[in-house]
Amino acid sequence: MTKIQAVIFDWAGTAVDFGCFAPVNVFLRIFEEAGVEVTLEEARQPMGMLKIDHIRSMLQMPRIQQKWQKVYGRSSTEKDVAALYEKFEKQLMVSLAMYTNPIPYVLDTVQTLRSEGLKIGSTTGYTREMMDIVVPHAKEKGYFPDFLVTPSEVRNYGRPYPYMIFENMRKLELQDVRKVVKVGDTLSDINEALNAGVWAVGVIIGSSEMGLSEAEFAGLSDMEKQHAIEKTRQKFERAGAHYTIETMAQLRNVIHQINIM
Template identity: 65%
Template structure:
């Protein structure tokens, strides 16, 4: 059968933690402690990457890099990266358990997909120790994928490398990349899916890319919500997404559409 066999979901901002707030505030704080004021947009920019790679990416941003040189009289080095990360990880672990609530619609969507025989994998930018907290908290609240892969399982080669997706495929016995859908809420997720050769889908509402908390989003007018969703989807498409959805509730219908495309001989990337 030329149908989708499995779906691989990101965690924070896709399946749990509406708006992906757990890591963002910590990134802002550790840079502030180092004397560098970063914006929320800069803190969110590399979201989805392995967190130490995220710090490297932030330090490499022209404005942040210039501020670092101004403050320290030199460019940042690997020792700086390691020192910032040494502060980041324990700070994140303190609050991580508070950010494990499934995003509305995710549990029902996963149940619907499983009822159709699909397997549910997952990838993340969190380390294995971080995911122990997230997986346990989400499971208590009703969300548990069939498999979890972290960058620790792939030699610290996280997104945008495709290896976490391949590890899911191996464990879940998914027969071909074009029979797999990857769903995420960041440009790193999109790139991961594209480089793995799977169908790459961006989800807008609750995403780090949109950057709004649940109350903030629902406080918007209908036209403001529509504009925020459209902006977010546009970013995903610019980074190579095959498709975008507003919420996870739209995923089962999208998979039906993709099955139709597969029957026509289409493969991931045909619209790019």
């Protein structure tokens, strides 16, 4: 019988920032300022990655690269990636503190898991400097994992590399990947978990993959909500997630299912 010892959470779109809008809005803005408008879907596709890798991934998308060549008369370069990232970082730092509200059911779920002896880790696509803004504001609102690893601590080998999970396991003194659950809201989170060999759980409502704000989701009809949920669930399942949950309130049941295997 497996006994889960720890849960490692993603941050934006999983634990805080319903819909993961803090980075998305900035990605849209910096490309628009560069004269190359991108769609919301394109901006969200690489979500969960280290942000400079996210920009690099967007520039590799055929449609965006074609528009870039039309505007600049050449292919994008690493200098362009660096210039866009510099703008991204400056603009994100200004707005990050506003996107730190815990997503519904997160605080209660974390409290319950801790009361049952589980350790709470975390990984993110944000740098350490970005998280230095997010962490204290989230803590003021009641959310604080036992440990945080950013790509900055693993030589910028962020998702889908598994090293942030392994560093959590080292610091939390965990020996067995089969006793660790990773919860995230993007396909990059799922890939990170699978590459580490831990249990991969995709959370649907509030996720970047769903891409709706709390108000937008609340405004949907019951049928529209179910359609959005199933569409997002299928994305996670195609990526190889072991489980999906609609909200964090269902996580404890997933852990129970794993424990009785």
